[in-house]
Amino acid sequence: MAQGRISKRSVDALVCPSGKDRIFLWDDALAGFGVAAFPTGKKVYVAQFRKDGRSRRIAIGDHGRLTPDEARSQAKMVLGSVETGADPIAERKATREVRTFRAVADDFLNLHITPKRKSRTAAEYRRLLDLHLLPAVGSKRILDVRRADLSMLHARMVDTPRAANHCLALASAIWNWASRRDEVTSADNPAKGIERYPEQGRERFLTTEELSRLGIALAEGETIGLTYEIDETKPKAKHAANVENRRVKLDPFAVAAIRLLILTGARLREILDAQWAHIDFERGIIFLPDSKTGRKPVYLSAAAQLILASLPRIEGNPHIIAGAKEGAPRADLKKPWAAVCRAAGLEGVRLHDLRHSFASFGAGASLGLPIIGKLLGHTQPATTARYAHLDLDPLRRAVNTIGATIAAAMHGGNDGKRVAIVKFKKR
Incomplete structure (x- = not known):
């Protein structure tokens, strides 16, 4: 076992003899500090120590990347930590086993969100991860994700403040979930302390006059049809119907769905996914087995019950709002709603605003926030409190x-x- 002063000259001169897999040169000034030379010419600085009665050896770094003096300084720290009872090999192994943010995020979705949350929630989380979080920090070990990383991501998303804030909330949720599994410490959550962007409220309440225009547009849509426009500059425009004949009737199920949304305050999927078997006509309630907030009753006014009574039942389709596919509900209301909004002059009104309008009329009639929250299916009073000013x-x-x-x-x-x-x- 060769000994001598480890210096650049002595390390450069160290050559592994033919027939051996390696040769060591041990420093005569710092016990346990050495360098190994391999047949390939590679040379690695090492530190050797005894732990629990066994001789252990740990690599410090390659010669060339580290100078002998730099390697000696690191060897002193390793050997010094052993004297205080540490196990540098076990610590290095534990460090290497720390998972990436991507691996933890995938487990968060598969083990926590998918079995415990709605499918739409899982899909939205996956979208935010794939579009924003994983490209930014997915390859980093979760312990190496810093507040600066998330701050930079948040700043880059300034044009989409709502999505930016949701990304921070999701990163925080993933970190907190990992902390409950003892992979990280909750106090080190890198999403904490980052100021969120202010978000503008998107609530829109229809006035009585706007509701009147909406009713007229729906009536025209299901009887004589709504007018539509074409691009007169297109080659096929000359084959289009005359202006006075450019009308298209709306699907009666789409019209009924829109009316039910405004008359019940229900969410879009709650109406589209509802089935005839869920309705208790005697009590005037649709008992939904599942919704955003779990099991939920949707209370039906006399006007809503009249709409249901006028709808035909499609054989083989259990859904109230039957879709084009056999046995399936209508997929969405985007096209008919856009046509109705154009005809009624309701610019920028979303389908979800019908739910807000339902609540606004209830608040204006002083029915009380607890009653309104019950009708809307809110589980938290704070959710209904947004209508208090009405x-x-x-x-x-x-x-x-x-x-x-x-x-x-x-x-x-x-x-x-x-x-x-x-x-x-x-x-």
């Missing part, structure tokens, strides 16, 4: 009370009682 009657009562008290005081009354005012004759 409850006008309590505000009217409050302002009338305050106004009467102030007016009485100004007129010299006591205890809120109004006193007579004496008018003086003009001279």
